[in-house]
Amino acid sequence: MKTCLERLYNGLIKENPTFVLTLGMCPTLAVTTSAFNGLGMGLSTMVVLALSNLLISALRKVIPDKVRIPAYIVIVASLVTVVGLLMEAYVPGLYASLGIYIDLIVVNCIILGRAEAYASKNKMLPSLFDGIGMGLGFTVALTLIGMVREFFGNASIFGFTGPEVYGTTIPVLLVEIVNKIFNPDSASAFVRGLNSFFAGEFSSYSPIGILIMAPGAFFVLAILTAIQNAIKMKGEAKGKDMSKIQSGCSSDCLNCSDSGCSHRLIQPDKVVKKAKEPVKEVKEAETVATEEAGKEEK
Amino acid sequence: MNGSYILNLIVIAITSSLVSNVVLSQFLGLCPFLGVSKKVKTASGMGAAVIFVITLSSLVAGVIYKFILTPLHATYLKTIVFILIIAALVQFVELFLKKFVKPLYEALGVYLPLITTNCAVLGVAINNVNYGYDILTGVVNGFATSVGFALAIIILAGIREKMEYNDIPKPFRGMPIVLVTAGLMAIAFCGFAGLI
Numbered sequence: 001m002k003t004c005l006e007r008l009y010n011g012l013i014k015e016n017p018t019f020v021l022t023l024g025m026c027p028t029l030a031v032t033t034s035a036f037n038g039l040g041m042g043l044s045t046m047v048v049l050a051l052s053n054l055l056i057s058a059l060r061k062v063i064p065d066k067v068r069i070p071a072y073i074v075i076v077a078s079l080v081t082v083v084g085l086l087m088e089a090y091v092p093g094l095y096a097s098l099g100i101y102i103d104l105i106v107v108n109c110i111i112l113g114r115a116e117a118y119a120s121k122n123k124m125l126p127s128l129f130d131g132i133g134m135g136l137g138f139t140v141a142l143t144l145i146g147m148v149r150e151f152f153g154n155a156s157i158f159g160f161t162g163p164e165v166y167g168t169t170i171p172v173l174l175v176e177i178v179n180k181i182f183n184p185d186s187a188s189a190f191v192r193g194l195n196s197f198f199a200g201e202f203s204s205y206s207p208i209g210i211l212i213m214a215p216g217a218f219f220v221l222a223i224l225t226a227i228q229n230a231i232k233m234k235g236e237a238k239g240k241d242m243s244k245i246q247s248g249c250s251s252d253c254l255n256c257s258d259s260g261c262s263h264r265l266i267q268p269d270k271v272v273k274k275a276k277e278p279v280k281e282v283k284e285a286e287t288v289a290t291e292e293a294g295k296e297e298k
Numbered sequence: 299m300n301g302s303y304i305l306n307l308i309v310i311a312i313t314s315s316l317v318s319n320v321v322l323s324q325f326l327g328l329c330p331f332l333g334v335s336k337k338v339k340t341a342s343g344m345g346a347a348v349i350f351v352i353t354l355s356s357l358v359a360g361v362i363y364k365f366i367l368t369p370l371h372a373t374y375l376k377t378i379v380f381i382l383i384i385a386a387l388v389q390f391v392e393l394f395l396k397k398f399v400k401p402l403y404e405a406l407g408v409y410l411p412l413i414t415t416n417c418a419v420l421g422v423a424i425n426n427v428n429y430g431y432d433i434l435t436g437v438v439n440g441f442a443t444s445v446g447f448a449l450a451i452i453i454l455a456g457i458r459e460k461m462e463y464n465d466i467p468k469p470f471r472g473m474p475i476v477l478v479t480a481g482l483m484a485i486a487f488c489g490f491a492g493l494i
Contacts, residue, residue, distance in 0.1 A: 025329070026326060027325075070382070077381055103377050103424050104420060109329075218484055222478045225472075233468065
């Protein structure tokens with residue numbers, strides 16, 4: 001049970017697939033135009049990930065090593081088809097707005113990466129929880145990015161528009177909190193003040209529409225990776241091991257499981273005391289290409 | 299094969315190569331777009347390989363969908379079938395080129411395995427089916443989409459070569475500045491929306 005909880009924590013925080021490992025960028029950029037879409041995509045990926053981890057772990061002694069990647073792809077593709085059909089039947093609206101990205105869960109690096117790095121080497125229950133943890137981490141990340149983009153780009157959160165959010169939900173929550181801490185009088189006065197502030201401040205707020213369009217996705221991700229880089233540089237200056245933080249996978253979604261992204265996840269407990277080459281990490285994504293260029297020139 | 303059919307093909311070609319560019323507005327094939335765009339030479343090699351594979355795979359996937367899956371009423375299996383077709387096709391093409399067309403293999407060979415499970419390849423095959431394109435339209439759509447990919451990756455590589463010696467704020471070095479560049483390119487490509 002302890003390993004299971006550890007896997008959940010690992011997927012949510014320590015090795016969050018989006019914020020730490022930067023895996024599966026195609027859906028992250030494409031569907032986070034609103035918080036609801038992000039949530040839907042995250043949950044459907046989680047279902048596929050948890051089930052595929054379970055199945056692959058159950059079959060890990062049956063599948064021959066040489067054909068494991070095609071076998072994994074067949075398993076994942078079948079699960080994606082099942083999830084897609086279920087979504088089409090029960091949540092047609094969400095299915096329509098996510099569109100082709102549901103089918104493309106098959107080639108999401110997170111799924112094959114986890115299959116390769118964890119499920120093919122571990123027992124069924126921890127693998128299931130690893131899938132759930134990673135999936136939850138992905139869901140939380142997509143929902144957060146979706147919320148930020150929707151808030152600035154459309155002035156709404158989960159489809160609730162401006163006045164609803166500023167006028168009711170947030171102040172009501174605050175009333176509860178202030179009520180608990182102080183007395184009711186100051187709470188209502190506080191909320192009145194807050195309400196008038198938001199009404200005045202945001203009545204003329206016009207959203208930055210570009211954030212929910214395609215270019216906005218790139219900008220949001222650019223800022224995210226810049227924050228990652230900054231955290232990483234700080235950590236490295238203090239001598240911590242920051243090798244888990246990545247900036248995008250290498251040139252191809254499938255092979256990133258053994259070349260770029262997750263090969264180091266196989267031994268997560270191995271702690272390297274001091275990072276020897278501080279800035280090289282970022283360039284890893286390009287090494288494949290440059291190596292090939294070198295080969296070509298020879 | 300009348301006039302309106304050809305006009306339709308042209309509109310589809312412009313739409314999928316420029317207006318809704320595969321990387322810059324649909325976010326498919328982002329990994330190679332960011333990973334293999336450091337030099338114009340490698341980027342153009344990758345672009346050529348992608349054009350080759352996507353055009354071929356949309357032809358094969360279209361044929362298999364029409365003549366095998368549809369008569370068998372098994373169209374819901376399209377994701378599984380397409381990904382296997384694409385993986386097998388890329389392997390086959392690689393072997394074929396290695397044996398018979400040496401110069402082309404030397405030019406594209408190293409990039410072929412990289413795009414086996416590129417989401418753009420699968421995405422085009424599925425899009426062709428979802429939009430109900432016939433085989434020829436599908437091939438034209440695949441070709442135009444991949445030309446759009448090649449265009450985007452070569453432009454990005456050109457910008458990155460120029461950017462190499464610029465003084466960029468430290469946290470933005472590496473991936474973030476490339477993403478900002480891609481975002482600006484996406485804004486530029488939004489301008490093509492007026493074309494159709």
